[in-house]
Structure formats: structure tokens, C-alpha cells
Amino acid sequence: MKITKTILPYLFIFFLIYWGPTSVGPTTFSQVWKLPLFGFLIWQIVVIRNREKPGFIKWSYARAAKNLVTGGFSVSYVAGIIDFVRYMMFPLMYEYAALKLKGPKNLDKILLGFAQFIIISGIPFVLGLLQTKAKDALLYKDFDSYGGMFQNTHGAAITTTTAVLILLAFLKLKSSIIKYKKLNYALLVFGIYLIYLTFIRTGYAMFFIGLVFIFMPKKLSIKQIVSALVAIAVLVFGFFYLLETNETFYNRIFDIRNGKQTAAGSGRLLFWKASFDLWFSGNMFEIFFGFGYEGLLDKIGEVTGIRVYAHNEFFTQLGQNGLLGVTFFIGYLISLFKFIWKRRKMPSYRLSLAVYFLYVSLMLTQGGMWFELDVFMVLVFVKLEFESAIFKKAVEQRKVLQGTIKAS
Template sequence: MKKIKILYPYLILFFLIFMGPVKVGPITFSQVWKIPLFVFLFWQVLIKRNDKKLGFIKWSYARATKNIVTANFSISYFYGIVDFIRYMMFPLMFEYAYRHIKNIRKLDKLLLGFAQFVIISGIPFTFGLLESKAKDVLSFKDFDSYSGMFQNSHGAAITTTTAVLILLAYIKSKSTLIRFPKLNYALLAYGIYLIYLTYIRTGYLMFVIGLIFLFLPKKLTLKQVLSGLGILILVGVGFYILLESNEAFYNRIFDIRNGKQTAAGSGRLLFWMASVELWYNGNIFEMIFGHGFFDLIMHMYQETGLPVYAHNEFFTQLGQNGLLGIIFFIGYLISLFKFILKRKTLPSYRLAMAIFFLYGSLMMTQGGMWFELDIFMVLVFVKLEFENVLRKRMFRNA
């Protein structure tokens, strides 16, 4: 009975994420269940209890609220409200988790459990027991990428990469929560395989950056430098072998779709230029407050033939939310980095820094808000703050 109680929340979460892309009228099932979640969190955090907030949380609230004030909000009000809710999830979940999770041990169980769950969720899809409901914006006729229970391959790559790095962090620290080491090593290897199956370069980059910051020593020795070079050589050789032996992998890395070479970076340079052009040609109000979602998407469609974001959070914010959007986003990043850096003597510092920089790489190459990644970030940063509070208590009681 106890094991069933442990599995029950994960089964519900699997259903909610898996059914996410399904249309329910004009919106998706993902939006249907996240709206009441948002209302609940908003009531618990901002209305019922409005406590003193950390700096990066204040910036995060400002960043979310900015989506409601744009030059063309009357046209794209629906999408502005949707983005407001999406961007509010991270700070609301952080404050709720910080107040309601009672101790670090419980938080560790949630963080590790969610990471293991994300990786295990791939089993029914890779073994053909379930078919993904994902709907990617771009289709690839020459190969199938892993999407699993997520809404698209990018979501699968981003979330699985983060899960693998978190599991690796717990294995590396020899956490007492890792009860079956061999099984978790197998799970780790399977997670890395899932990342590979996504064929998403953003996920590959996030994985490499996460590894670097997770294993980067405080002081480099000659032995560590040589070991690092050896690992890089092994990774390089493995990467070369994959390129030579796997045509689908080669085509994805070099952006060859259906036998044709596409624009560099899946056309990212074109997206960025289109976003800057939209912003630069706006009036003063539009340059400060942005054009809003609808104008940005329509301009992208006219310039590139695809109704998409700019594939870079800085350029997306510039077009959608103007200079204020950029200021709030940069303020959020700087404040979050300072929050982590001030806690560099704590056990979770290295993991928090790895998560921050893999998030930064995601913002540079893709952008947007990813709900499952938000959950990971919330739990990691709450864990770091718990450790900080415990340290302060120890100093006071010493």
C-alpha cells in the first residue's frame, strides 16, 4: 500500500504531461490543468501570504507581469495572458515549495524522484508500448526523434537532460537516497540514450554544459587537466563515430532535412534578424513595451514562413516585450546568478550552478518557459536556500 501511495502522484503526473498536447477547444489539455494550478498557487502565495521575496523572485514576477502590457495587447490579449500565466509558474512554485516542504530530506526525495520519473517515463515509448502525442513544429521525414510523454522533442530533450544531470549529481555525491546504485547507473545510461534519441542539439549542448559545471573542480591540478582532456578525447571520438555511422544523427547535427541543407542553426539567424527588424521599425511605445505575441509571430511568418518565436529569449523578449522585457529578463538572470554565487560554500552550489548555465544555454538557443524544467529549477534553488538557512542557524547557535 505504501508503494502504491508513492507511485500514485507520478502516475497522475504522467497522465497530465502525456495528455498535454491534446486539443480541448481552442486550448490544449496542458493549459486546462495548469490554469487551476495557477489560481491555487496565486491564492496561496500572493493573496493568502505575501511574504518578503528574494531578489530573483521579484524580477521573475516583473518579467511575467510585463506580458500583459504591450503595444498591441488588445489584439493578442489571449496570448499575453497565457504567457503571463506561464512565466508566473516559476516564482509561484518556488514560494509555495519553500513554505510547504518541511525539510531538505523530503525535498531531496522529491527532486531525485522526479528526475528518475522523467527518465523511466521513456520506457513505454522506446519499447513501443505507447505512442507519443507530441506535435513538433518541424517534421523530419528521414528519422523519428524521441518525444515521450512531452509535447515535443525539444521538451523531451530539455527535461530529460536536466533529469540525467540531477541523477548524476546524486550518484556523484554518494547520496544515501541512492539505494540501488547499479540500477541507478543503468537508469543514468538509459537517460543519456534518450537524450541522444531526441536528436535535439539544444539538449546536447545543455548536457555538455551541465557536465562541465557539475564536475568543474575548485582548483585545477595537472592530473585533473589530463583526466579532463582524456574525457574530451573520448567524447570527441564517440561523437565522430556517431557522425560517420548514423546518417540521421549526421543530418540533424548539420541541419540537413529531407536531403537538403537548411539555414544555419535551423534558421535561427533569420529569426533573430526578423525580431530585431520588427523592434527597430516600431514607434517609441512599441520599442519600449514591445509589439506583443501576435505581431511578433505574424512578422516571423512573413519573413521566414514559420509562425514561431525567435528561438532566443533575448530576441523574443525584444520583439514581444520591448526594452522593458529585455531589462526584466537580464535583471532576473543577474539576480539569480548572484543568489547562487553567494551560496558557493553550500553542498548544492555546484548543481545549482550547472542548472543555471544549462538554463542560460537554453535561453540562448531556444528560449521560452518549460514547465517541467521549472519544477527542477524550483526544487534545486529551494534546496540551496534551505542549506543557506540551516548554515545561518548553525552560526547563530555556535
């Protein structure tokens, strides 16, 4: 019965994510099932609850609301509302988790369980029991790219990388909630294999960045420097070995698709320039409020022939939401970093910092909102907040005790 109660929620989550790309009228199933979740969170947080919010959560709400006021909102109001809902999910989920989760131990079980689930979900796809619905995985004639239950291969790479790093952090700290350590180490190796199978450079970069921050020592010693150099040498050797022996890996690293060399960075420089040119050509209102999502896609489509966003959150926000959008995004990043830095004595500090910087790297190379990554970020940062609250309470109790002893 206990196993059934544990497995059933994850089967339900698997169903929601796997069928996410399925068309439902003018939208997708992913957008449809998130609407009732959005409504529930609004009811729980905005209407019923009233609590002090961390600074980065306030910036998050500002980022979301900004999507409702753009130069192109009257033309593409549906896209604006969809982006409003997407960007609202992170702060709403954070507040809900901070209110409802009962202490760090319960949160750790959820965080570790979700990370394990993300990795385990790849098994039926690797074994050929299920076919991915990731549409971009079908674009490559030269090779198969792992998409798993996700809507695209980038989503698979981003989420799986985060899951692997979280599992690694729990193993490194020798967490008491980890059972069957050998099995979890096997799961870790399988997760790294899944990251490799995505053939997504963003995922590779995020994995490396995460490793640096998780294993970064507080004080350097000769032994740690030598260990770090050996680890880097192994990674570099493995990288060049794959370049020499694996044509698929070589093609993805150098962006050769279907036998043809594409533009540098999959055309990112063109996307960024198109976004900047669009913003720079606007009137005063558009410079501050942007052209909206459809306006940005139309401009990039006009320049490159592909209607996509800028593949960099700064340029995407510049074209879509103007100077205000960029300001809110930068404010969010600075405020979130301060939140983490103030809690640098907490056990989850390194993991939080790793998640923060892999998120920043993602925003620089891809951008956008990724729901499963948002879930991980919520759980990690709420965990950090819980630890800080416990630490402050312990300090206050110690002060009271010391005052009582002095008084007596």
C-alpha cells in the same frame, strides 16, 4: 500500500504531461490543467502568505506582469494572458515549495524522484508500447526523434537532460537517499541514451555544459587535468564516430531535414533579424513595450513563412515585450546568478550553477518557458536556499555558544 502511494502521483503527472498536446477547444489540455494550479498557487502565495522574496523572484513577477502590457495586447490579449500565466508559474511554485516543503531531506527525495520519473517515463516509448504525441516528431521522414510523453522533442531533450544531470549529481555526491545504486547507474545510462535519441542539438549542448559544471574541481591538480582531457577526448571521439557512422545523427547536427539542407541554425539568424527589425521599426511605445506575442509571430511568419518565436529569449523579449522585457529578463538572470554565487559554500552550489548555465544556454538557443524545467529549477534553488538557512543557523548558534563560553 507505500509503493502505491509513491507510484500513483507519478502516474497522475504522466497523464497530465502525456495528454498535454490534446486540443481542448481553442487551447490545449496542458493549458487547461495548469489554470487551476495557477489559481491555487495565487491563493496560497499572493493572498494568504507574506514573506521576504529573493531578488530573482521579484524579477520573475515583473517578467510575467510585463506580458499584460504590450503594443498588441488589445488585439492578442488571450496570448498575453496565457504568457502571463506561463511566466508566473516559476516564481509561484518557488515560493510555494519554500513554504511547504519540510527541510532539505524531503526536498531531495522529491527532486531525485522526479528526475528518476522523467527518465523511466521513456521506457514505454522506447519499447513501442506507447506512441508519442509530440507533433514535431512527425515532421521528419528520415528518422524517428524521441518525444516521449512531452509536447515536442525539444521538451523531451531539455527535461531529460536536466533529469540525467540531477541524477548524476546525486550519484557523484553519494547521497544517502539513493537506494539500489547499480539500478540508478543503469537508469543514468538509459537517460543518456534518451538524450541521444532526441537528436536535439540544444539537449546535447545542455548536457555538455552541465557535465562541465558538475565535475569542475575547486582546485586543479595534474590528475584532474589528465582526467578531464581523457573525458573530453572520449566525448570528441564519440561525437565524430557518430557523425561518420550514423546518418541520422549527421543530418540533425548539420540540419539536413527530409534530404534538404536548411538555413543555418534552423533559420535562427532569420528569426533574430526579423525580431530586431520589428522592434526597430516600432514607435516609442512599441520600442519600450513591444508588439506582443502575435505581433512577433506575424513578423517572423512574414519573413520566413513560419509563425514561430525567435528561438532566442533575448530577441523574443525584444520583439514581444520591448526594452522593458529585455531589461526584466537580464535583471532576472543577474539576480539569480548572485543568489547562487552567495551560496557557493553550500553542497548544492555546483548543481545549482550547472542548472543555471544550462538554462542560459537554452535561452540563447531556444528561449521560452518549459514547465518541467521550471519544476526542476524550483526544487534545485529551494534546496540551495534551505542549505544556506541551515548553515546560517549553525553559524549563529556557534557564535552564541562561543559568547556563552567567554562570559563564563
